[in-house]
Amino acid sequence: MKVKIKFPWRFIDSSYYRSLINYPPKDVKFLGVERSYVKVIDSPKLFTFQKRVKTFLRKTAELIKIPNITFTTTLNFDLIHCAHCLLLNNFPWVVDVEHYWTFSASSNISYSKFGKFIIRKILRKNNCKKILPWTHAAGTTIKDALRDKEINNKIEVVYPAIPAAKLINAVKTKKTTLLFIGRYFYQKGGLFALEVFKKLKQKYDCRCILISLTIPKYLKEKYGDFVEIYDSVSEDVLFNEIYPSSDIFIYPGFSDTFGFSLLEAMSFGIPIVTVDGFARKEIVENGKNGFVIERPNDIRIYRIGKKERKVINEIVEKASILIESSSLRRKMGKYGRMLVEKGRFSIKERNKKLKEIYEEAIRY
Incomplete structure (x- = not known):
């Protein structure tokens, strides 16, 4: 199965997506981003620069008052996985989100009357198959903001996951x-x-x-x-x-x-x-x-x-x-x-849920 990942920003600085792309579900190939492209920034200067750019883009987006809307010009895949964004194409897609407000660059947009109208309208479309909040708390923010039963039925929590660390015999001191x-x-x-x-x-x-x-x-x-x-x-x-x-x-x-x-x-x-x-x-x-x-x-x-x-x-x-x-x-x-x-934050558990969601999304 080919799944295209769509991002609203060119700054992909999250452990969520690095783990997802580096450890995909079985028989799933992610398109749209290379493994090496997703990097969590560890340079103070680069981090500060990126933060300033994001702030500028966020303020610009607030002037336009449009949520994170995206589209694709190619269709050589089976499904689109949107990262905190909303798809305009008439193509099956799912979206992950860490909080309701992250459907936009700013909470001022997401919680505005117009922002809610746009987000609700796009999420209600039949080709939006699933909404995947990172936590139950995140799912609640969507339900509270939109108060829409049809949208609520699309919500399914998929916890983020990371690979279990290889335990090594580090040099331990008597000090805690x-x-x-x-x-x-x-x-x-x-x-x-x-x-x-x-x-x-x-x-x-x-x-x-x-x-x-x-x-x-x-x-x-x-x-x-x-x-x-x-x-x-x-x-x-x-x-x-x-x-x-x-x-x-x-x-x-x-x-x-x-x-x-x-x-x-x-x-x-x-x-x-x-x-x-x-x-x-x-x-x-x-x-x-x-x-x-x-x-x-x-x-x-x-x-x-x-x-x-x-x-x-x-x-x-x-x-x-x-x-x-x-x-x-x-x-x-x-x-x-x-x-x-091997629990709810394991790669195995996340991939099992995602594989089922992806397969269901392209089936109907």
């Missing part, structure tokens, strides 16, 4: 190693992670690592005595040295619709301490593969006040439990790895 990774420093809870690390270093003889493409220079200087801070590391270093030597993953993650670094940590058998939000509890089951801290309303990500301090203290409390119990770390890590190796 805690890790935070987040390209968008503040949005991913980087400031909270730094405060957590500072408190834990004062309490335990532990190692703390923070990796972020966008951490401000003054914070590097302020926390440098407590934390090993990196703008970026190569994938080789990350997957062969840092993840294998880490014991606990600290990830507040305030702006995520998903959070692929959570799956990466789980893949290496690392328990997680995180903060609730959107689909977080679909990924981290509290008490099973990590701990989920309840999130207060109106939490600030750029400054630490009383409300934020409470969250930090709760993360420290849960991380302390894991630091003091290697058996609990192993138990939680084992369950998390199972979810990636």
